[in-house]
Amino acid sequence: MKAAVVESFTAPLVVEDRPVPEPAGRQVLVRMETSGLCHTDVHAAHGDWPVKPGPPFVPGHEGVGIVEAAGERVRHLSVGDRIAVPWLGSACGRCDFCVSGRETLCLEQANTGYSVDGTHAEYALADGDYVMPVPEGIDPLDAAPLTCAGLTTYQAVKVSGACPGSRVLVSGIGGLGHLALQYARISGAETVAVDITDEKLALARELGAGHVLDARTQDVADEVRRLGGADAAICLAVSDESFLAACRALRRNGTLVLVALPAGGSLERPVSETVLDARTVTGSVVGTRQDLAEVFRLHRLGRTRVLRETRRLEDVNLAIDELMSGRMTARIVFDLR
Ligand code: NAD
Ligand code: ZN
Ligand code: ZN
Numbered sequence: 621m622k623a624a625v626v627e628s629f630t631a632p633l634v635v636e637d638r639p640v641p642e643p644a645g646r647q648v649l650v651r652m653e654t655s656g657l658c659h660t661d662v663h664a665a666h667g668d669w670p671v672k673p674g675p676p677f678v679p680g681h682e683g684v685g686i687v688e689a690a691g692e693r694v695r696h697l698s699v700g701d702r703i704a705v706p707w708l709g710s711a712c713g714r715c716d717f718c719v720s721g722r723e724t725l726c727l728e729q730a731n732t733g734y735s736v737d738g739t740h741a742e743y744a745l746a747d748g749d750y751v752m753p754v755p756e757g758i759d760p761l762d763a764a765p766l767t768c769a770g771l772t773t774y775q776a777v778k779v780s781g782a783c784p785g786s787r788v789l790v791s792g793i794g795g796l797g798h799l800a801l802q803y804a805r806i807s808g809a810e811t812v813a814v815d816i817t818d819e820k821l822a823l824a825r826e827l828g829a830g831h832v833l834d835a836r837t838q839d840v841a842d843e844v845r846r847l848g849g850a851d852a853a854i855c856l857a858v859s860d861e862s863f864l865a866a867c868r869a870l871r872r873n874g875t876l877v878l879v880a881l882p883a884g885g886s887l888e889r890p891v892s893e894t895v896l897d898a899r900t901v902t903g904s905v906v907g908t909r910q911d912l913a914e915v916f917r918l919h920r921l922g923r924t925r926v927l928r929e930t931r932r933l934e935d936v937n938l939a940i941d942e943l944m945s946g947r948m949t950a951r952i953v954f955d956l957r
Contacts, residue, residue: 724907787812813831850869
């Protein structure tokens, strides 16, 4: 099978032939139809974060495909089912986080395309208990970005407390941001979208953002404060500077939701500001299997639009360049059919 492989943190990915793996126990073998390119794949390939993956490995955690074979302990899935393979590859299923709807915090989790081989390949192994059936009627090319970009921002918007009458800033209208904007609108909030490329600013307008700000030419915090300040800001841009601007855009009692993970990223603010303005600064990491089921349901109901462009797996390095330029439509997905 063809697979895109990170051989080292300093070299481009290599598309190579690997043997098709065999499922055992609770695993399924998935014949991938498509796999979305998340900015996290680039962080993984560059070894950007303190806990690093071990090359050689296959990145990719927005995988959608068909169950081709199953281990002897898989009961609830059948050969031929269409499933999604998310970032949370598996968890212990027993700890307090796992049993209380916070499985994404499990200390024993495995992460697809990071600690275990991922979905930028013609086949992938996945834990059958942590994959999600893709409902009939959803295009697999849409299901892929929903599996991380959709899931993560669905959860982040919930964490932000977005509701009718609130004002929510979405910073970074890329793969994650274009869906965050839609979930914030579904929640009834007034939305403010921020980006730094003409393409993404146009996309924000097309998706119905209430206000669109260009961080290259406008002072985001000043502009948002002129509107009365943001009740919540969701940080999806891979930039410390954008975190600072989002934080300064908050009104009193506002919530800053950190989602993007720049290499070595940090946010320094005076304690007095957090205390006297009664701010909340929180992180949000992907979402649960239940969240993903809800994300698929909303899409099935026609409430969300996934904007994506297809590329061949052989062009993985070009696709990464495009992602880093911020010029393409919201998400690139590899067509593996
Ligand atoms: P992306 O590259 O598609 O989107 C980032 C967007 O930010 C781009 O549109 C870019 O133009 C814009 N941007 C860059 N600088 C900006 C600035 N100063 N102000 C405003 N916008 C700016 O990336 P993505 O796939 O959406 O991922 C975003 C980040 O989220 C990555 O760091 C990724 O690793 C992280 N992520 C986190 C989670 C989680 O669970 N916390 C899940 C998935 C991805
Ligand atoms: Zn992702
Ligand atoms: Zn656990």
